[in-house]
Amino acid sequence: MTQSVDLPSSNSISHSPKKDEVPQKASLNLLKDLLPFLAKYKMRMGLAVIALLITTAITLSFGIGLRVIIDEGFSKGSAAYLNSVLLVMAVLAFVLAVATIFRFFLVTSLGELVTKDIRQAVFSRVVKLHPSYFEENRSGEIMSRLTTDTTLLQSIIGSSVSFALRSGLTMIGGLTMMLITNPKLTVVVILAVPLVLIPIIVFGKKVRELSKKSQDRVASVGTYAGEMIQQIKTVQSYHREDYEINNFENEVEQTYQVSKQRILYRSVLMGGAIFLSFIAIGIMIYVGGSDVIAGRMLAGELAQFVFYAMMVAMGVASVSEVMGELQRAAGATERLMELMNVESLIKDADQPIDKQNSQNGTIQFKNLTFNYPSRPDRAALENIDLTIQPGQTVAIVGPSGAGKSTMFEMLLRFYDPKQGEIVLNGFNIKDWTLENLRSNMAWVPQHPILFSDNVLHNIRYGNPQASTDDVIAAAKAANAHEFIEKLPEGYESYLGENGVRLSGGQKQRIVIARAILNNPNILLLDEATSALDAKSEQLVQQALDRLVESRTTLVIAHRLSTIKNADKIVVMDEGKIVATGTHSELMQKSELYNNLAQLQFMTSGQ
Numbered sequence: 001m002t003q004s005v006d007l008p009s010s011n012s013i014s015h016s017p018k019k020d021e022v023p024q025k026a027s028l029n030l031l032k033d034l035l036p037f038l039a040k041y042k043m044r045m046g047l048a049v050i051a052l053l054i055t056t057a058i059t060l061s062f063g064i065g066l067r068v069i070i071d072e073g074f075s076k077g078s079a080a081y082l083n084s085v086l087l088v089m090a091v092l093a094f095v096l097a098v099a100t101i102f103r104f105f106l107v108t109s110l111g112e113l114v115t116k117d118i119r120q121a122v123f124s125r126v127v128k129l130h131p132s133y134f135e136e137n138r139s140g141e142i143m144s145r146l147t148t149d150t151t152l153l154q155s156i157i158g159s160s161v162s163f164a165l166r167s168g169l170t171m172i173g174g175l176t177m178m179l180i181t182n183p184k185l186t187v188v189v190i191l192a193v194p195l196v197l198i199p200i201i202v203f204g205k206k207v208r209e210l211s212k213k214s215q216d217r218v219a220s221v222g223t224y225a226g227e228m229i230q231q232i233k234t235v236q237s238y239h240r241e242d243y244e245i246n247n248f249e250n251e252v253e254q255t256y257q258v259s260k261q262r263i264l265y266r267s268v269l270m271g272g273a274i275f276l277s278f279i280a281i282g283i284m285i286y287v288g289g290s291d292v293i294a295g296r297m298l299a300g301e302l303a304q305f306v307f308y309a310m311m312v313a314m315g316v317a318s319v320s321e322v323m324g325e326l327q328r329a330a331g332a333t334e335r336l337m338e339l340m341n342v343e344s345l346i347k348d349a350d351q352p353i354d355k356q357n358s359q360n361g362t363i364q365f366k367n368l369t370f371n372y373p374s375r376p377d378r379a380a381l382e383n384i385d386l387t388i389q390p391g392q393t394v395a396i397v398g399p400s401g402a403g404k405s406t407m408f409e410m411l412l413r414f415y416d417p418k419q420g421e422i423v424l425n426g427f428n429i430k431d432w433t434l435e436n437l438r439s440n441m442a443w444v445p446q447h448p449i450l451f452s453d454n455v456l457h458n459i460r461y462g463n464p465q466a467s468t469d470d471v472i473a474a475a476k477a478a479n480a481h482e483f484i485e486k487l488p489e490g491y492e493s494y495l496g497e498n499g500v501r502l503s504g505g506q507k508q509r510i511v512i513a514r515a516i517l518n519n520p521n522i523l524l525l526d527e528a529t530s531a532l533d534a535k536s537e538q539l540v541q542q543a544l545d546r547l548v549e550s551r552t553t554l555v556i557a558h559r560l561s562t563i564k565n566a567d568k569i570v571v572m573d574e575g576k577i578v579a580t581g582t583h584s585e586l587m588q589k590s591e592l593y594n595n596l597a598q599l600q601f602m603t604s605g606q
Ligand SMILES: Nc1ncnc2c1ncn2[C@@H]1O[C@H](COP(=O)(O)OP(=O)(O)O)[C@@H](O)[C@H]1O
Pocket: 135, 372, 373, 374, 375, 380, 398, 399, 400, 401, 402, 403, 404, 405, 406, 407
């Protein structure tokens, strides 16, 4: 009778105190957020309800059949009558079976459909969120919402709700039939109801608390395992496997302890409900039986009444059971809706300028100051003023942590500045639509990560319309063609999760090929050749040289060759621009540049 599913679900992404204050009782209200998702499937729900009504009506009618068989068939010894009643019941059983098929199919697939829609809706929101959201929230928890929370909803919409409806309907129908059959006995039963319900309510609350706790535990087990898998090589290199196994055992054990308690309460709850129900039924049979003996009631009538009373009792037990499930569904809904209602901090302007691109646009950083949200008291960029003319190549140099990569992230508008602005082609980048702004740029990040797909997909990501020939041409230009050809299936080779099957330098060349294929107005290269050996670097450098000719290029570089070709070199330190000029100018006037030049550019080849 139980349809419980012990699915994990992360509890709170933001660990906001608000969450803990949400009162338990209010939470069923949260289910109304599901209505818009259900509304689409009115037809399906309507049919399911019809099927449900049919099955309930037939199930209830069996009570009458029971009475008829006992009172008319047995008592009067009429075999013919018994046969015809059985025939009718056989037909009804067949209809019941058919209606059950429909009901089950419709309701279960409804669960799947709604889950599909919710997943899609949540994902569409998540993909458009501002990147800092993912710095503040753990990706494992966001993923667990998309998978476990939606799966929980699926099983609840697809089974528990229908179970509750079925039980509820049976209860109402059974009660009505009881009243019709024998009002006096019904009163006896109704008086016994609180006896059954009160312990159920008390225990039910405890079960719900524990079930929430156990979901949190399961989420934590998942997060732990996920992290270890990501870090597997670190774990093994320090031979900490046994240590991690021990730790994990603890996690799992704690989870089990919580679940054990919950299951214990739940078992007692179920057993208690059944026991109390039967006591109530016992009283009823005693009262009813006395009436039969005294001749005030027929045996079949009592049988019919007991039949309905049992159905009602089972209905009560299962409805209370499902209430717990619904609470969990409410919790899952809340978490999903919370994720869906996060507003992206980086959005299109209300009235964006009507421009397609910034061809030959000037880029200006104007008195720009920026803090990463997670470091509010430390400026990653401070009072940056920089103008880049169309077609220029500007090299940014500086020690690690100077804020070079952050400059690119600002230009791509992954974050908005705290103060100042970036102006592209005469307009604040906030006035461009994100699409128009970013379609101007191709970015080769410092630590490229590939999609777990094949080479073709990864390069074509820069331009989905590109033909395979274009992709190969781009790969050749990025000096990647040669090694791609040697992969087991060439361009069709699957690269593993995050591209684990490639070396750092190979990943970098794939990402450069992607940028080449994109053919942007503005190229952002973040230490794009840092992971390459001297020989392939030279080759990629030539490709990049061709690439930078026709467009505005910002390059974070540590090789003299790149820097020497730049129209302008910007020296950064601790979030500030400390000097700008050409190589020879800077060698004259910037001590930091001198140091960098000696330590970095000179020693690393060229
Ligand atoms: N996502 C982030 N959240 C918080 N701080 C960050 C983030 N990314 C970079 N930082 C910090 O901002 C500063 C500048 O970083 P970055 O621009 O990556 O330096 P660079 O590229 O010059 O090595 C560093 O102090 C770094 O620790």
